[in-house]
Amino acid sequence: MNPNTARVVECYGRRVVLALTDGKRYPAEVFGKRLRVVCGDEVEIDIDQANSGLQVIRALPRNTHFTRTNAQGQPEILAANITQLVVLMSDHPPSDPFIVDRYLAGAELGGIKALIAITKRDLGNSPEILEHMKKYKQAGYNIFNVSAHDPTTLEPLTQALENEVSMLVGESGVGKSTLTNTILGIHVQRIREISSATGEGRHTTVSSILFDLPHLNGSLIDSPGVRDYAPAPVNDLQIAFGWREFARYSGQCKFNNCLHLREPGCAILAAVTSGQIDQRRHESYRRLVNLMRQLLPSYERH
Template identity: 40%
Template sequence: MTIEVEQKALVTATFSRRMTVQLQQDNSVDARIKGKRLKPVCGDRVIVRPIPNEADWLITEVLPRDNELSRPNSRGQAEVLAANLTFLCVLVADPPQPDWFIVDRYLCAAELMQIAAAVIFNKLDIVPDGEALRDEMRVFNSIGYATVFCSAKSGENIRQVERLLSGQISIVVGQSGVGKSSLINRLVDDADQKTAAVSTASGEGRHTTVNSVMLQLADGGAVIDSPGVRDYAPATVSPGEVLTGFREIAEFGRSCRFANCHHLREPGCAVKTAVDEHAISARRYESYRRLLALSNRLAEKRPAR
């Protein structure tokens, strides 16, 4: 008799406490989780072992993470959505009307995870001229984020998206209905079924991805589809983290008179000057102030970590 021992695996789909994991031999199996305290997410490297006389495997351990992306659950508590990412892709479209604060918050999360990020404008086939949109996209580009205008429907510029994601472990995030699942279906053969499988169980009566699923890309790498339910933004971070999460503000902030400048009303603030001189986007600066205020409010409510 052969005794199958424990081995490393990769979590590739989660649905509440049920998971799909990819074993070292590359085959995917269903898995459950040992105990209540383990909380594996998509992208996690885990230890699994077979359960005698069952098709399911058991996840017994979550290995240390390189990074994690968190956002609030329905009770407002931060919950990890995915782990071990190398790239973050924020998708916007029109409709739904872009909420740039959500985009900025995701970019802030990417900065804190120390991974690269891109802003992708989808539904290029229906957006009329969109000068205002293009101006916003130009702002992201000017501070070093890759930007692409594409259409998951027509296929326009999908090659550019493929090139961005190639070899990366990415997550696609953004408001509900921007076309995350549609874009991933374009990028991955047979993704339809897999994204649909996690989409139908939401009970919200519409096609919504409620859990995360990771799909392999043909050119190497993988991409995670995430639910945009109720337009979640990432979990709120500490005030100190907000200060480093807006890269152009952090950059100009090095020239402020005071090293601990919060770039609000302090004298000699290089950030305020840069906003006045249009070297920093006033809209991005407003997002910064808004997120800092949110973060401060939360810090007051919570004991320090």
């Protein structure tokens, strides 16, 4: 980074927090109406003469961008320049594996590595989550079983964060902020405060925040919890790239534009029948194909 560049570490529309080359963090404004930045962006900055504050004047090209489909059905970039997505899954309360699959697909489609962390290990692992772990391993993912309350469980995951810009994602309450705090080793953020309704701690994260992990030469982004997630719309034939375990059958279907739904001679469907590919993972793929068809007009689908 040259002295006039900085990294966006928090973003609230036109207002952002920047990490400068000296590592210090300052608030800044985004200049002009057309410039849009997100957490993780590298930007050029200037001094705003009017109020001597910092101004973001330009965004540098992104290495990666991680997207979603927003409530209006439009693509939206959630974070820039991340190298790794850490998808959290929990038993307490049980996470929806179909959302986990769509997160994994979002990473694959964005050229971002992905791994899975099963949280709250201290509360025990149910037979259901052990089964999910087995299936995700079979699909080719690294899985970490962690407890934020027991740092000794965190060593393998921490190693996987080395030299990476990682983003923690997952449903609200899965434990992203608690895990971030334990990994950072300091109480930087408030975790959920006590909720009178349930008696449980409750403090929902409202915006992504990028933290430095200097001892690991990496960064970690804690993100707001979601009720649902889908990657930005892509055409029919691209969706299969979101399912890592399909790759080893590529080129083996009878039709080269096979969508692996009910076509004759489909190598993926054969692998589902023989148990090489998990039936639920394939059902998850089918659901995303249907969702993307609703989002994209027909002329953009193929």
